[in-house]
Amino acid sequence: MIERVDFVVIGAGIAGASLAYELSKTASVVLVEREHQPGYHSTGRSAAVFTEIYGNAAIRALTVASGSFFANPPAGFSEHPLSTPRPLIMVACSDQRAELQALYDEAVLLVPTLRMLDAAEVLQRAPMLRADYVDGGLLEETSSDLDVHAIHSGFLRGARSRKTRVVQNAEVVGLARSRGGDWTVETSAGSIGAGAVVNAAGAWADEIAGLAGARPIGLLPKRRSAFIFSFDPPQPVEAWPTVIDISEKFYFKPDAGRLLGSPADETPSAPCDAQPEEIDIAIAIDRISQAADFTVRSVDRKWAGLRSFVSDKTPVVGYDDEVEGFFWLAAQGGYGIQTSPALARAAAALITGASMPENIASLGVGSATLSPVRLRSGRA
Numbered sequence: 001m002i003e004r005v006d007f008v009v010i011g012a013g014i015a016g017a018s019l020a021y022e023l024s025k026t027a028s029v030v031l032v033e034r035e036h037q038p039g040y041h042s043t044g045r046s047a048a049v050f051t052e053i054y055g056n057a058a059i060r061a062l063t064v065a066s067g068s069f070f071a072n073p074p075a076g077f078s079e080h081p082l083s084t085p086r087p088l089i090m091v092a093c094s095d096q097r098a099e100l101q102a103l104y105d106e107a108v109l110l111v112p113t114l115r116m117l118d119a120a121e122v123l124q125r126a127p128m129l130r131a132d133y134v135d136g137g138l139l140e141e142t143s144s145d146l147d148v149h150a151i152h153s154g155f156l157r158g159a160r161s162r163k164t165r166v167v168q169n170a171e172v173v174g175l176a177r178s179r180g181g182d183w184t185v186e187t188s189a190g191s192i193g194a195g196a197v198v199n200a201a202g203a204w205a206d207e208i209a210g211l212a213g214a215r216p217i218g219l220l221p222k223r224r225s226a227f228i229f230s231f232d233p234p235q236p237v238e239a240w241p242t243v244i245d246i247s248e249k250f251y252f253k254p255d256a257g258r259l260l261g262s263p264a265d266e267t268p269s270a271p272c273d274a275q276p277e278e279i280d281i282a283i284a285i286d287r288i289s290q291a292a293d294f295t296v297r298s299v300d301r302k303w304a305g306l307r308s309f310v311s312d313k314t315p316v317v318g319y320d321d322e323v324e325g326f327f328w329l330a331a332q333g334g335y336g337i338q339t340s341p342a343l344a345r346a347a348a349a350l351i352t353g354a355s356m357p358e359n360i361a362s363l364g365v366g367s368a369t370l371s372p373v374r375l376r377s378g379r380a
């Protein structure tokens with residue numbers, strides 16, 4: 001007799017871990033992960049930024065709906081704060097004025113504290129920028145640094161405390177549904193029976209769909225690179241804001257006394273263990289050097305990860321309409337950490353047939369916004 005649970009969740013990154021945390025409150029769950037370490041792929045490679053003015057309208061709403069979880073997590077969730085305030089400045093040069101205004105007009109509706117800054121105000125807040133580069137900017141005071149490890153391990157610990165089994169080194173290699181409706185999930189570490197299967201496999205979500213006989217959602221993983229660097233002249237950076245170019249050509253932020261930088265690249269990739277390319281790091285150094293008054297001295301560490309999108313750049317959450325008992329939690333793009341509390345609650349509601357939580361629905365995100373069915377015309 002194989003073990004049988006209500007839900008098998010495939011993929012123990014932030015998506016699978018956060019959903020297992022929510023589902024385990026009322027159901028039996030097994031969380032299966034191919035790697036030896038649950039955060040090995042995208043989740044362990046993020047820039048750990050929380051910003052409510054980033055991404056499309058659905059992303060911004062899901063981020064706003066997640067903020068209170070990070071600021072006030074449930075008792076015992078983590079010994080460490082999940083977020084630490086760090087203002088964020090979107091910086092613009094003179095040919096980016098229209099973009100700056102457009103983002104302000106849209107984002108201020110959800111984030112009323114958002115402020116438009118002139119060049120002098122930007123330089124006062126971000127004195128490392130070059131005066132001849134800056135034309136203006138946006139100031140988001142309520143942005144923060146996230147402790148991704150604390151968030152991810154908090155979700156895993158909470159799920160385990162409610163009897164969820166987390167199985168590492170368990171690659172899902174087969175998915176079969178019996179006439180009775182139960183799934184058999186075949187993994188490299190043995191088989192498990194389940195009432196429903198959750199596809200939280202990150203960049204591999206369309207491959208998992210193939211195993212289940214479901215049509216792909218057209219997921220496009222895109223590689224993004226990041227690096228930690230030292231610079232001259234040395235100066236304390238702890239109080240510096242996160243600085244993002246308004247057209248997202250680069251960003252940098254303090255990271256334990258040094259700076260984390262990125263060219264904000266989006267290079268299409270097959271699902272894989274993404275690695276950084278020298279050229280992308282060189283591009284980032286060039287762009288950051290044009291905007292900032294310091295000189296990059298050394299690249300101390302570099303990495304890359306995949307941000308996976310569908311055509312409308314909104315996450316895909318809901319049951320497949322053709323393959324019964326197959327639930328999608330995919331396409332979190334570059335926002336999967338900051339939206340994880342709200343997305344997990346939305347997913348847990350939709351998977352159990354409950355209505356969308358009020359704090360998410362009231363921000364305009366309904367089940368149709370997230371459903372895989374919206375992508376049907378574009379599906380192969």
Ligand SMILES: Cc1cc2nc3c(=O)[nH]c(=O)nc-3n(C[C@H](O)[C@H](O)[C@H](O)COP(=O)(O)OP(=O)(O)OC[C@H]3O[C@@H](n4cnc5c(N)ncnc54)[C@H](O)[C@@H]3O)c2cc1C
Nearest residue numbers: 011013014015034041043047049172202305335336337338
């Ligand atoms: C450089 C960079 C910066 C980023 N910055 C931010 C940021 O500042 N803020 C933010 O919110 N987001 C950011 N992101 C995005 C964020 O990291 C992702 O949206 C998020 O981690 C996606 O989580 P996931 O659980 O869907 O994917 P993953 O973490 O990749 O997890 C999917 C898991 O599924 C497993 N899996 C796949 N196939 C199988 C199988 N057959 N069997 C078993 N397991 C399987 C994989 O091994 C993997 O562990 C950034 C991403 C990158 C790359």
